[in-house]
Amino acid sequence: MADQAGAASSIGRRPSAALSTADRAPQSKFWLRIRRNWQLYVLLALPLIWLLLFRYAPMYGAQIAFRQYSPAFGIEGSPWVGTANFERFFRSPKFEPVIVNTLVLSFYSLIAGFPIPILLALSLNQVRKRLFRSSVQMITYAPHFISTVVIVGMLFQFLHPRVGFTAVLANALDLQAPNWMGDPNAFRHIFVWSGIWQEMGFGAIIYLAVLSTIDPALHEAAVVDGATRLQRIRHIDIPGILPTAMVLLVLSTGRVLEVAFEKVYLMQSPLNLGVAEVINTYVYKVGLLSPILDFSYSTAIGLLKGIVGLLLLIAVNYAARRLTDNSVW
Amino acid sequence: MASLTSYESNINKVNESAGDRIFMFCNTTFLVVITIAILLPLIFIVSASFSSSEAVIAGRVTLWPVDFSLQGYQTIFEHKKVWDGFANSLFYTVFGTLFNVVMTIIAAYPLSRQDLVGRRIITIAFIFTMLFSGGLIPTYMVIRDLGLLNTRAAMILPTGIGVFNLLITITFFRTTIPPELIEAARIDGASDFRTFASVIIPLSRPIIAVLALFYAVNHWNSYFQALIYLKDQELFPLQIVLREILIQNSIDASMLIDVEDLVVREGLRELLKYSLIVVASVPVLIIYPFVQRHFIKGMMIGSVK
Secondary structure, rough: HHHHHHHHHHHHHOOOOOOOOOHHHOOOOOOOOHHHHHHHHHHHHHHHHHHHHHHHHHHHHHHHHHHHHOOOHHHHHOOOOOOHHHHHHOOOOOOOHHHHHHHHHHHHHHHOOHHHHHHHHHHHHHOOHHHHHHHHHHHHHHHHHOHHHHHHHHHHHHOOOOOOOHHHHHOOOOOOOOOHOOOOOHHHHHHHHHHHHHHHHHHHHHHHHOOOOOOHHHHHHHOOOOOHHHHHHHHHHHHHHHHHHHHHHHHHHHHOOOHHHHHHHHHOOOOHHHHOOOOOHHHHHHHHHHHOOOOOHHHHHHEEEHHHHHHHHHHHHHHHHHHHHOOOO | OOHHHHHHHHHHHHOOHHHHHHHHHHHHHHHHHHHHHHHHHHHHHHHHHOOOOOHHHOOOOOOOOOOOOOOHHHHOOOOHHHHHHHHHHHHHHHHHEEEEEHHHHHHHHHHHHOOOOHHHHHHHHHHHHHHHHOOOHHHHHHHHOOOOOOOOHOOOOOOOOOHHHHHHHHHHHHHOOOOOHHHHHEEEEEEEHHHHHHHHHHOOHHHHHHHHHHHHHHHHOOOHHHHHHHHOOHHHHHHHHHHHHOOOOOOOEEEEEEOOHHHHHHHHHHHHHHHHHHHHHHHHHHHHHHHHHHHHHHOOOOHHO
């Protein structure tokens, strides 16, 4: 395979049989390097097949967003309909609430959830007592390992209007026990703050790692100059973690349309659907749950989300690079 | 790190200003409050799970078991569905993780070699899938056309390689295995296969541990894949069983059959949810303190990138 291609391209480039060794050398070196490493390509073969099959084949299949897919005709055989599926989504009464819900939930999560791990890391970094520090770390990381299903199950139990912790507390104070899980106004707060509860410790790890790489000499010099702890945090620690924070911020802004939709889906009930229907849950319902499955329509919405997300990431990354010199690429 | 700590304690003995002491007090308070906030829901759930159904339904449980009982656990362990879910989850986790780790390692090693032609393009092809994907339905159609719907393979094959894990593995190979070592093996007459098996694999034990942990936790906790690809009860992982009981509130009447009183029955229904939450989280939370270190190491390798 490699040999054939090599021969073909060298013939294509040079019709004359007289090849000077000087200009032949780089070409054959190139093929020599490929040939010499053939076993590495054999190792890579399986992962590449997997990548094509499970990641790139779906991208090819996403073209049904522009067709009226029917299983009888298959992907290539279904008729083209242009952007009809997209226009249908834009005109749909679901369009506005789904977009608004997604954005509100994402930005609320981002704004509330982004600074807290940083705060936790800065604070933990000040602690000198080893035992205290490692216990706080171990306890705050733990919720990260609890599954989404269990977290939502815990929310239902903890906030249960009759047997939940909040109900018991309210009863003890002679108050009306709240039914938060059934209250659409509480949905966003519960979603966001339970997410923070679960992920803040784990989110702090990366900042702690960066803080541990800051040169101690900086702190020593600052102490000699009479800087307080707070001043050292402000002028040494925070500038130290800023590049990392920037990169993470760019990445999460690029993902605002994704939301943690597995959790959203589990928290949905007929009561809160007005605020809890996001793009991803809608895509799932249209494509795989509704009585008339509409693959093309669902794919179109998913594709729209994917493209907008990608453009957003590129834009935010560009802005971050221009403004702060920190970017993902 | 150790030197930093000793130096820190030295300077603090010498000149800790009043302001700094107030700051440290506030700082410690802040951390204690956060730790309590994390612990509170966990303690409540565990306490309720060890209480009697009467105490649970009467709303008398706060942060300590009331009328200690194992009724909830008993009911769960008699339930076949939960056991089947456990067994299935174990199966998916073990074989899924094995598949993931092998695939990630055999992809990462060639991609870590500077002399591999096409390395950049292939790496970018992987990273691109992080930024953009075909979407839910096209992926579903591929799984369907491969005949994987409603099979155990549908829980294992599609996850394959996590791009973040691939990147940390490439970084690991690049930073810990000197090119001279590979060159030396080549001069000794070892083929790439031989080098990979006898030199690389033995050196990659730490990264294999990290990968296995990341992947195993994902497999154990995932439910959405099962929700869309599986139909048969016998194939359901634990998380799907949990969803039915905890979220959809559907509990087999057979589980509560020997209870006559409606109130007690209602109490038992809630009680067994608490117990189920504990049982489902215990496997991961028990091993977690021992492997915590590796997770952090993994995150640190990742942050080098």
